[in-house]
Amino acid sequence: xxxxxxxYNQTSKIQIMERTLVCKLREKIGExxxxxxxIETIRNQGSIGFxxxxxxxxxxxxxxxxxxxxxFDVIEKVTPESVIEVEGLVKEEKxxxxxxxxxxxxxxxxxxxxxxxPIQVLEKNEKEASMEKRFNWRFLDLRKPEKQxxxxxxxxxxxxxxxxxxxxxxxxxxxxxxxxxxxxxxxxVFEVKYFKxxxxxxxxxxxxxQAAMAAxxxxxxxxxxxxxAEPSFTTRHTTEYTSWDFEISFIxxxxxxxxxQEKLLVSAFKKVKEEQGIDFDIPTIPFPKVTMKEAKGKxxxxxxxxxxxxxxxxxxxxxxxxxxxxxxxxxxxxxxxWPKEGRAFYHMRYEDKPDITKSFDLLYKGIEITTGAQRExxxxxxxxxxxxxxxxxxxxxxxxxxxxxGCPPHGGLAMGPAxxxxxxxxxxxxxxxxxxxxxxxxxxx
Numbered sequence: 048x049x050x051x052x053x054x055y056n057q058t059s060k061i062q063i064m065e066r067t068l069v070c071k072l073r074e075k076i077g078e079x080x081x082x083x084x085x086i087e088t089i090r091n092q093g094s095i096g097f098x099x100x101x102x103x104x105x106x107x108x109x110x111x112x113x114x115x116x117x118x119f120d121v122i123e124k125v126t127p128e129s130v131i132e133v134e135g136l137v138k139e140e141k142x143x144x145x146x147x148x149x150x151x152x153x154x155x156x157x158x159x160x161x162x163x164x165p166i167q168v169l170e171k172n173e174k175e176a177s178m179e180k181r182f183n184w185r186f187l188d189l190r191k192p193e194k195q196x197x198x199x200x201x202x203x204x205x206x207x208x209x210x211x212x213x214x215x216x217x218x219x220x221x222x223x224x225x226x227x228x229x230x231x232x233x234x235x236v237f238e239v240k241y242f243k244x245x246x247x248x249x250x251x252x253x254x255x256x257q258a259a260m261a262a263x264x265x266x267x268x269x270x271x272x273x274x275x276a277e278p279s280f281t282t283r284h285t286t287e288y289t290s291w292d293f294e295i296s297f298i299x300x301x302x303x304x305x306x307x308q309e310k311l312l313v314s315a316f317k318k319v320k321e322e323q324g325i326d327f328d329i330p331t332i333p334f335p336k337v338t339m340k341e342a343k344g345k346x347x348x349x350x351x352x353x354x355x356x357x358x359x360x361x362x363x364x365x366x367x368x369x370x371x372x373x374x375x376x377x378x379x380x381x382x383x384x385w386p387k388e389g390r391a392f393y394h395m396r397y398e399d400k401p402d403i404t405k406s407f408d409l410l411y412k413g414i415e416i417t418t419g420a421q422r423e424x425x426x427x428x429x430x431x432x433x434x435x436x437x438x439x440x441x442x443x444x445x446x447x448x449x450x451x452x453g454c455p456p457h458g459g460l461a462m463g464p465a466x467x468x469x470x471x472x473x474x475x476x477x478x479x480x481x482x483x484x485x486x487x488x489x490x491x492x
Contacts (some may be wrong), residue, residue: 052137064134070104072137076147081134082107083157083188087169096122099144099251100131103195108140108148109133121154128160128168128190150214178476185483185492197480198318201468207318208291211311217266217293222255224248224272228442235276237286248274251461254446256294257393258424260457261449268293273461278487282476283361283466287485294459301395301405301421304458305381308409308417309334310377319471334409335375337367338384345370355456357389365413383407392432394420395458405417409462412470419460426450 063080072080084107085101096119098109105286113119125131135151166176166184168191181188212219225246229236237248252269259267277284293311295304309332316329337345342363343353351366353359359367359382371380385406385474387396394404406420423429426447429439430440440447478484483492 068104069100069102069107071278072107072149073147076139077137077139078151079134079136080149081131081132082149083130086125086129086131086160089122089125089127091123098122098125100133100379101192106144108143108145109135109151109154110140110143110148111151111154115151115373118151121156124159125156126160126162128187129156129162130158130160131155132157139270178478182478182484182489183492189482194479196323197468197472197474198482199323199478200325200462200471203319203322204315204464204467205291206322207315208311210318211294211314212268215266215307216347217268218264220259220264220267220269222249222252222269222271224274225236226254230377235275237276240459250275251290251390253293254294254449256452257446257457258449260294260296260422260424261452261454263296264294265296265455280487281361282478283469285465285477285481285484285486288463288465288477288481291462292459294457296455296457298421298456298458301383301407301419301458303385304419304421305334305336305409305462308419308460308462330377330379332378332379335371335377336381336383336407337371339382339386340384342367342382353424355389357386359408361414364410368410368413370454378412380410381407382410387432390420392436392438393422394430395423396432405458409460411467414466414470416466416470417427417462418459419458421456421458424450424456473491 066083067075067080069082069084073413082100082102084102086098087101087106088099090097093150094113096111098111099106100109111118111122126254132155133151134147134153135149137144137461138150140148157198166181166187168187225239225241226249227244227246229247229250236250239246239248251273252271256267256269269290271290272287273290274287275284276286296305298304298328309330311331313332316327319325320327320329342359343356346353346363346366349366349370353363361467367382368380371377383406384403387394387402387404390404390406394406397403404420406418408415409417423432429447429450433440465477469477470479474480478486
C-alpha cells in the first residue's frame, strides 16, 4: 500500500505541457509553449532554418539556429506536410508573420510525410490540380485554410439555426434513410437490396416529419442525409446531400413557414458574422415575395423565355434574382403560389384557386435553396390529389394513415445548406461545399 502511494505521488508531480493553438500564441509572448502543427514550408539557409507551420487556427514561423544542433538535425529530415510537435519560446518579432515567432528547444516528428505530394496544398499552387484530382485527394485538399473556412462557416450557420430552434422550442427527430417506397414521386430513387426485399434511400424525410405532426410533436426539425438518383452533371447537384428540414403544426398559412425561415436565416447569418469575423450582410426581414404568375411576368418583360408555366429553369432563377436585387437590394426572394402541376400531391391548394398550391421556393443569389408548403391534412383531399398525380393509393397507405385519426393543419420546408454556403462564398460548384461529394461518377474517397 505504501509503495502504491509512493508511485502515485511521484507520477502526480510530472507536469505535462498542454498544447497551445497558434491563435493563442500572441497571448503567450515571452513564455514557453508546446504546439502540434503541420509543416507548410521549409527554408534552410545554412546557418539558420525557417519553418512555416499551421494548425486549424492559424500559422506561425519557427526559427532554428544551426547552433542548436539537435533541433537543426530534425528540420533537415522533415518534409512539407509532416506533422511535428514543437516546444519553444514565443518571441516578439515584427517582421515575422503575425508579429511573433517561436524559437524551438525541441522538435519531435509525429508523422513524416512522403516527399512527393499528389496535389499541392499551398494556396498559390492550387491551379496545378484539376477539381477531379483534388477530390480524389480530398483530405489533402481540405488542409488549405480557405477550404476549412467552408466548414467553419457551415458549422456557425448550423449553430445559429439550432439557437433559433431551441429558443422556439422545436424538437429534433432522427429519421430513417431506408424506406419501403419512394418518398417523393417514385422516380430518381436509389434502390437497395434489403434482405429478401427491395428498399429505397430516402429522397426526403417529408413523410416522417408529417408523422411527427400526427404524433402531436407540433414543432420538429431534422438534420440528415437525403439521396437523389438524378443523372445530373451540373454545378448545383449531388446525389447525396445534407438537408435541414422543419415542420410546424397549427398553422393557418404557408406564410407562417416563410416567416420562420426568415428568422432562422437571420439567426444563422448573425452567428457566422460573430464567430468567423466575416462581414456578411445580415438579411433584412421580411424577404421579398413574388407569386409564380408575377415572376413569369417580370421575366417576360426582360425577354426571358419560360419553358414551363408551372416551373422555373435555372436561368429563370438567376434572372429573377437579378431583377429582385435591382428592385429591392435583397439577395433572397420567395417564389410563391406554384401551379399544382409543379408540386407534390400533398401540397395544399387554395380553395378559391384549386389549381394553385400554398407553396414556395426560396431563391438565394440565383439558386433555389428551399422548397416548402402548407401540407394537405384532410385525408379525403389527399387521396383525391394523389389519384390526380396517378399515385396508387396502396403505395402510400401507411402515409395516408397519418391523417385518419386526427392531424392538425401543418406545413414545413426542406433547405439545402450546401447551396447556401456555395453562394455565400461564391464557390464554383456545390461539390466544394460538401466534405466528400457524391455525384453520378464519384463514390470515393
